[in-house]
Amino acid sequence: MARMLIPFEVPLLPGRLVKRYKRFFADVALDDGREVTVHCPNTGSMLRCGAPGSRVWVSLQDRPGRKLPGTWELVETDDGALACVHSARANKVVAASLKAGLIEPLASYAVQRAEVCLERGKSRFDFLLSEPGECVVEVKSVTLGMGAGEGAFPDAVSVRGQKHLLELMDIADSGRRACLLFCVMHSGIDHVRPADEIDPAYGRVLRQAIDRGVEVIACSVWPTPLGLEVRGQLPVRA
Template structure:
C-alpha cells in the first residue's frame, strides 16, 4: 500500500499527551500533528528526528496532519501509525505474498471471538484444505542492535490476545500472531522479556500450544536518504523465541 499523497517532511519537536506531536516543517513553520500511537514509542521519538506527516483537507478534522514515519537513526525508518499494520497485512495476504497464509478466499476484519470478548484483526476462511485462520497483527518498531522487540511496554491487552489465540487452537482452528516489522533496522524479532517478561513467557506457552508466529518486514526505505512512501510487505523476518 502507498500513501495517497506525498508526505510532508519535518523535524520532531516533541510528542505529548499520547496523541499529539509538535513538528517543525521544512519551511520553518510549526504544526501540531495527530500521533496515532497509544504505545510508549520507545526508540521512535528522538529529539529533532526527521519525521514525515500525511495531510488531510477535511474541514471536519481538528488536526490537518498525521504523523506517519520517523527516522530513528541515519537511514533507518519506522512507521509509527498503528492504524496502518492491519491494512498492510491484509493487502499482502490477499495478494498471496504471505506464503504461510496463502489459499484463503475470504478475509474479514474485526470479528468478535473468544471467551474474553476480543476482536480478531483478520479472520481468513474458505481454504480448500486448511481450517480458518485467526490472525492477530502486531506492529514492531522497537529496534535494539538490529533486533526487533515486542512489546515496547507492558501489555495486558497483548497477553489477553495470546490467550484468545490459544483458545482458537483448542477449538481446532489455526491461530497466527503476525509481527509486522515496520522498521528498516530490524533483522530479527524477539519477545521483549526485558520489558514484559509475562508476555514473553505467555508467547512461548502459546507457541507450544500450537499458535503460529510469523514476521514480515515492510518496505519503507527509499533512495536519497528518505523513506519510499510505500508500506508494502517484503521478505519474512526470523522470529527468535528463546529468552
C-alpha cells in the first residue's frame, strides 16, 4: 500500500495538557507561554491518551462563531507514540484514502458517498461505495494502545458501536458487502483486537459479525505534527 500524508489545515502548536474536563474541554499550556482552553473532539474515554502533563499539539483558528479558539489534535502517549485524538479526522482520512485507492480491499469502487442512511429509522453509515456493486463501510477511530504494538477498540462501553455491527450483519445477510474499518490513528499500534476487558459485549458481537460475513479491516495512520500519514493495512485479531 502506498503512503500518503494528509496535512493539517494550519500549523499545530505544541504544549502540555493541564487537564481535560466536562468531556469536551481541555486546558493546554502552550510552549509559547500562553494557556488556552480548547475543544476536545473525542467522545470516548481517551484511555491512555489524556494524562495531565502529556505532550500535546493543538490547532488554533480564529473563526466567527467559535466559542473556543482551537482544537486538541495530537497527544504523545506514555510509550512515546503519537495518537490523534480528533476522532472526526478518521472519516476525512478514510475518504481521501478511498479516493486515492490506498485501501486495497476497497480500491475497486469508482463512487463513494458519505453519511448514507440505507433505511428509515436505521443508522447512518460513514460510506457507501459503488460501481461495481455496493459496499457499506463503517469507520471507527482507534487510539487505545495496549503496549507491545497492540491496539484495542473500544476504549469505553459502546452501545452505539454494537448497534452498528448488528446493522452491518443485516446488510451482509441481504447479500450486500458490509465492512467495518478500524482507522488506527496511533503510531505505536501494529495490530488491532476487540477490547474485551472494557466492552465484552462488543467483542462478542464483532465475532458474530465476522461469522455472518461482515469484513473487518484496519488501516494504519501515523499522526505527526505536520499531518496524518496513511501507511497501510494492519492485522485484525478477533
